[in-house]
Amino acid sequence: MYSESDIENAVAAGVISPEAATAFRNHTAQLRSAPAVDEEQFKLLTGFNDIFVAIALVLSLGAIGQIGWQIMQPLGGAAVAGAAWLFAEYFTRRRRMALPSILLLLAFAGGVAATMIGTLVRLEIDVPERTASLIMGGIALVTAGATWLHWRRFMVPITVAAGAIALVATAAALVVGALGLGQDALYPLGLVGGLGVFALAMWWDMSDRERRTRRSDVAFWLHLAAAPLIAHPIFHMLGVLDNNVDAARALLVIALYLAFAFVALAIDRRALLVSSLAYVLYAMYALIQQTGAVELSAALTAFVIGSALLTLSVFWHQMRRVVVGVLGGLKDRLPPVHTPLGPQGIPA
Structure with missing residues (x-):
């Protein structure tokens, strides 16, 4: 299996010409x-x-x-x-x-x-809870520094995401320790950190809109790291996992999932959809149970969500074209919208 960065490296080394690389990409796009x-x-x-x-x-x-x-x-x-x-x-x-x-x-x-x-x-050091949080923040900071050294030496794409998570852990631990906050404060702090990692992922993404270099791989792992940091705190603060999902809360979860789908289509990344999938499954399950279909609630939930995801996958390009069109001038900073090629290489 060859990635886009491998193709670009081959072009840079003179192994293949840029024209041949473009023809190969078009041929692969036509097949898929x-x-x-x-x-x-x-x-x-x-x-x-x-x-x-x-x-x-x-x-x-x-x-x-x-x-x-x-x-x-x-x-x-x-x-x-x-x-x-x-x-x-x-x-x-x-x-x-x-x-x-x-x-x-x-x-x-x-x-x-x-x-x-x-x-x-x-x-065997016994320290107060606030001091322990500060110490854990220091450990996370040193770990972030170590990942930076690893990146400088080996440049493995996932390294930037690992370092970003370590920095989020550093900030959260230091804030909790300095202000003496409880464990519940970790959720809003995690959400803020997740949004920061998401912004960093978008910075890497926008520097390679065609996704042909290692920068796209770095962005992929950053999006994968940001998604649970965003989704888990939001749904936890909504009380989704407290076994108390009423109809209004379930509908709110579904609405949030639709919002995540809109963002995923706009940025052409699916990590948010995957990270929040468990929550929307649980909310849909609770909603169907409340309608009286107890015995079939699990099967109906799987069928509805599975069908929706399959539809999204099949019509991803068409839906994305609509979403990006709604965003107006932002489309020039997002991955370009391409028209899939038909069997004869003609736009479908």
Whole structure:
């Protein structure tokens, strides 16, 4: 599987001409009846060997972490972080393997955080709750700095999203610790952080509207990180998961999902729809139950939502053309709206 960034790298290296790259993209779009910009392409696998190596890395890093933890708690995380960096020198920098690179980045960031947490466990420090929040903010900040170093060295697209999440955790922990807020404050703080990550994702997206470079991959992971940070706090503050979903609240959840669908169509990203899917399923389930169809509520919910998503998928291009048309001048900053090609390469 070849991503858009691979094609661009091949053009930059002189392996293929820009004209050939464009012809290849058009041919692929014709076969799929969908332009590449709407496919949200990102590289997860370069081949089955990615899965083979990923399994080996999970086993190896897990063993390294466990052995190090048994020797001394901080050593477990430090050993994982160091090993992940060394493995990345080969599997990421030289082999450019997609899935192993993602796992190694996550292992490195997790190892850095685990080293500091292990140190606290080792020292058995008992501190007030506010101080603990400030310490956790510091741990998140150091982890964000470590991911920045990893990005500078390896430039794995998911790294920016990992760093952004670490910075959101830093800000939330520092605010909670400094102001002495309760745990419920984490939800509005998470929502603000999610909107910030979404804005960052849009900045990366707008710098590559045709989605032909690594910047689009970075934006994809940022959108994937922002979506749950936005959706979960909103639906939690609405009390969707408190087993008290009345008809009005269920309709509000469905309305919010439609709003998310509008945003998803406008920016040509589906992460918001996926992240909020569980909530709208639950709300629809409760709504159908209240109509008296208790035995069929689960089946009817799955049928209604599944049919809606399939319809959205089939008519994505047409719906997106309408949505972007409504936005007026903003369309020049969003991914372009393409007309799918028909069987003979003629716009459908």
